[in-house]
Amino acid sequence: MPVTVDPRDDLALVVVDSPPVNATSRAVRAGLIEAADRIDANPLIRAAVLICRGQTFIAGGDVREFDAEPVEPHLPDVVARIEAAETPWLAAIHGSALGGGLELALGCRWRVATADARLGLPEVTLGLIPGAGGTVRLPRLVPLDLATRMAGLGEPISAQEAHANGLVDALIEGDLEAGALRFLRCALDAPPQRTIDRPIADTGANDFWQSQQSTAAKRHRGQAAPGLALEALRAAVERSAGDALSREREVHLRLRKSPESRALRHVFFAERAAMKPPVEAAPGDLDSAGVVGGGTMGAGIAAAFLDAGIPVTLMERDQASLDRGLAGVARIYAGSVKRGRMSEADRDARLAQLTGALDASSLAGADVVVEAVFEDLEVKREVFRRLDAVCKPGALLATNTSYIDPNAIAAATSRPDAVIGLHFFSPANVMKLLEVVRTDAASARSLATAWAVARRLGKTPVLSGVCDGFIGNRILKVFRREAERLLLSGTHPGDVDHAMRAFGMPMGSFEMQDLAGLDIAAAMRAAARARGETVFAPISDRLVALGRLGQKAGGGWYDYDDGDRTPRPSDTVAEIIADESAKAGGAREDLDAGAIQHRIFRPMVEEGKRILSEGIAETPSAIDLVEVLGFGFPRWRGGLMYWAAANGGQSPNST
Numbered sequence: 040m041p042v043t044v045d046p047r048d049d050l051a052l053v054v055v056d057s058p059p060v061n062a063t064s065r066a067v068r069a070g071l072i073e074a075a076d077r078i079d080a081n082p083l084i085r086a087a088v089l090i091c092r093g094q095t096f097i098a099g100g101d102v103r104e105f106d107a108e109p110v111e112p113h114l115p116d117v118v119a120r121i122e123a124a125e126t127p128w129l130a131a132i133h134g135s136a137l138g139g140g141l142e143l144a145l146g147c148r149w150r151v152a153t154a155d156a157r158l159g160l161p162e163v164t165l166g167l168i169p170g171a172g173g174t175v176r177l178p179r180l181v182p183l184d185l186a187t188r189m190a191g192l193g194e195p196i197s198a199q200e201a202h203a204n205g206l207v208d209a210l211i212e213g214d215l216e217a218g219a220l221r222f223l224r225c226a227l228d229a230p231p232q233r234t235i236d237r238p239i240a241d242t243g244a245n246d247f248w249q250s251q252q253s254t255a256a257k258r259h260r261g262q263a264a265p266g267l268a269l270e271a272l273r274a275a276v277e278r279s280a281g282d283a284l285s286r287e288r289e290v291h292l293r294l295r296k297s298p299e300s301r302a303l304r305h306v307f308f309a310e311r312a313a314m315k316p317p318v319e320a321a322p323g324d325l326d327s328a329g330v331v332g333g334g335t336m337g338a339g340i341a342a343a344f345l346d347a348g349i350p351v352t353l354m355e356r357d358q359a360s361l362d363r364g365l366a367g368v369a370r371i372y373a374g375s376v377k378r379g380r381m382s383e384a385d386r387d388a389r390l391a392q393l394t395g396a397l398d399a400s401s402l403a404g405a406d407v408v409v410e411a412v413f414e415d416l417e418v419k420r421e422v423f424r425r426l427d428a429v430c431k432p433g434a435l436l437a438t439n440t441s442y443i444d445p446n447a448i449a450a451a452t453s454r455p456d457a458v459i460g461l462h463f464f465s466p467a468n469v470m471k472l473l474e475v476v477r478t479d480a481a482s483a484r485s486l487a488t489a490w491a492v493a494r495r496l497g498k499t500p501v502l503s504g505v506c507d508g509f510i511g512n513r514i515l516k517v518f519r520r521e522a523e524r525l526l527l528s529g530t531h532p533g534d535v536d537h538a539m540r541a542f543g544m545p546m547g548s549f550e551m552q553d554l555a556g557l558d559i560a561a562a563m564r565a566a567a568r569a570r571g572e573t574v575f576a577p578i579s580d581r582l583v584a585l586g587r588l589g590q591k592a593g594g595g596w597y598d599y600d601d602g603d604r605t606p607r608p609s610d611t612v613a614e615i616i617a618d619e620s621a622k623a624g625g626a627r628e629d630l631d632a633g634a635i636q637h638r639i640f641r642p643m644v645e646e647g648k649r650i651l652s653e654g655i656a657e658t659p660s661a662i663d664l665v666e667v668l669g670f671g672f673p674r675w676r677g678g679l680m681y682w683a684a685a686n687g688g689q690s691p692n693s694t
């Protein structure tokens with residue numbers, strides 16, 4: 040039974056036990072209605088405590104049910120039943136009270152929570168709005184700007200913030216059940232009003248809704264749900280509760296069928312499935328890590344381990360480089376402190392777990408070592424030879440290489456089964472994607488450990504076979520090539536960038552290159568050409584030759600005024616493009632945003648299909664995750680392959 044009633048003298052516990060996250064499945068909803076009926080029918084029970092077993096309070100709806108027509112009893116009716124109960128209810132929250140879970144708690148007269156609980160209405164992140172009164176009840180308890188942050192932007196809040204703002208009546212230390220019963224005994228004689236009957240004190244200043252809408256539009260560009268959630272909140276403020284509730288439900292049900300929500304649910308399930316290791320094997324320990332090379336990536340990777348509470352030894356080739364590497368890690372944390380995201384004490388605690396080293400023997404005890412030295416096979420092989428000589432048996436030896444065949448690196452060791460690619464994305468302490476590159480000899484244990492690393496570091500792992508650039512950079516190469524090719528037939532860099540943004544990418548290809556610096560890609564092209572490959576980049580090559588390396592050089596694909604990052608069309612670039620187009624001799628075309636998107640994304644999809652047929656990626660979802668989490672492909676379009684399948688080969692909508 041997922042819901043049981045357990046009497047405690049004149050109180051009753053309503054216990055939800057429905058692993059893994061006590062979602063509001065049909066059985067749980069029906070169980071709650073039955074519990075409310077039983078409790079109301081028993082005059083000896085004076086109040087009820089809604090509490091959950093397992094790791095969390097009701098953490099949300101059962102997302103799988105969203106694909107089907109809703110089944111009775113509907114969640115809004117369950118919330119209303121609890122709220123209308125003659126015997127008042129209290130919600131005792133631990134873990135997460137999200138979505139439908141928070142909506143149920145809002146239907147209770149009181150809410151208490153453990154200090155580490157989180158509360159939120161994240162429906163917009165699945166392309167939905169709350170559907171069981173969340174937008175109508177929340178602003179009756181908390182200030183309007185907090186309600187809009189929670190329901191409009193989908194941001195969860197801590198128990199402390201919930202307590203400070205009236206959403207939670209008390210924080211419980213120690214045993215939640217005992218604390219909740221204690222709280223209830225004191226509060227019982229004067230139950231507060233039902234949430235739905237409370238007035239909304241705060242109606243928002245004049246331009247409140249407009250400014251909220253523009254924030255949501257910026258943060259969730261291209262998506263409908265956040266704006267609709269704000270409209271639902273506004274209806275709660277301006278209309279009767281009954282009217283607002285029925286509008287909210289109607290929009291929620293409509294959105295369940297929207298392409299945006301379906302795409303977001305696809306990514307949600309893909310992310311969950313990705314966390315499951317591809318093999319059944321026990322992972323190695325993860326009590327300490329080594330990082331070799333403290334440049335851009337090494338410093339970020341070290342920070343990612345430190346953030347997960349794993350001590351790191353950072354090894355460099357000489358003292359000056361080591362000092363730079365350690366300073367690089369410190370700079371990452373200084374940035375977090377400056378932005379108010381981390382306390383100075385936390386920064387100090389993390390840096391205290393970081394040790395510098397110049398000798399590989401310092402890595403002898405590490406459970407996992409990630410190499411992030413120069414992208415040069417010989418340099419990497421030498422590093423792995425040394426690691427092989429000193430590292431303890433069972434340690435995972437990983438390379439962060441972008442393009443080099445990790446099999447050739449593994450072959451430098453006497454234990455190729457322990458060598459694997461762990462391809463982080465920049466900034467490595469922030470980006471969620473981790474490509475796990477499977478070497479030919481990689482053992483099941485090495486793969487299991489790679490998955491354990493991803494889990495500990497809060498990353499989403501995607502398995503990739505070995506090929507040039509693995510999944511992500513191989514598709515990126517097509518993206519860049521096609522963007523540059525368009526310029527030869529008369530499309531301007533600004534047109535391409537506009538079309539990419541209109542599609543929902545955070546930035547266009549050319550703006551992005553100017554921001555990152557054209558030198559990185561140029562070095563990659565040089566390396567690829569040195570390997571005998573042909574790389575199409577006639578215009579990029581000329582810009583680099585002129586020293587137009589991007590924003591840092593005052594110009595790249597665009598010109599920049601001093602101290603201003605606004606891209607301005609460049610006459611020099613226009614001349615180079617005209618010259619190269621004349622050489623190419625192709626016809627000039629006038630392409631709108633939709634056609635530009637088609638020209639760029641279709642070849643990427645074709646590359647994705649080749650990646651699948653070669654077995655480099657195991658599923659289309661793997662490619663979707665790489666594109667969404669590593670390359671800014673709009674999440675609400677579901678990822679490259681999902682988008683292609685959903686659009687059936689049609690030119691995409693440009694808005």
Ligand code: NAI
Nearest residue numbers: 332333334335336337355356360411412413414440441465
């Ligand atoms: P970087 O040039 O910033 O840093 C490389 C560091 O390795 C330098 O600090 C250098 O002193 C050190 N190093 C060189 N030889 C060494 C040795 N024998 N022992 C110890 N340290 C040594 O390079 P970056 O950008 O951090 O790249 C490192 C690796 O990560 C490369 O393989 C690159 O392809 C890969 N990568 C880079 C990404 C990026 O966005 N920059 C993204 C993903 C992977």
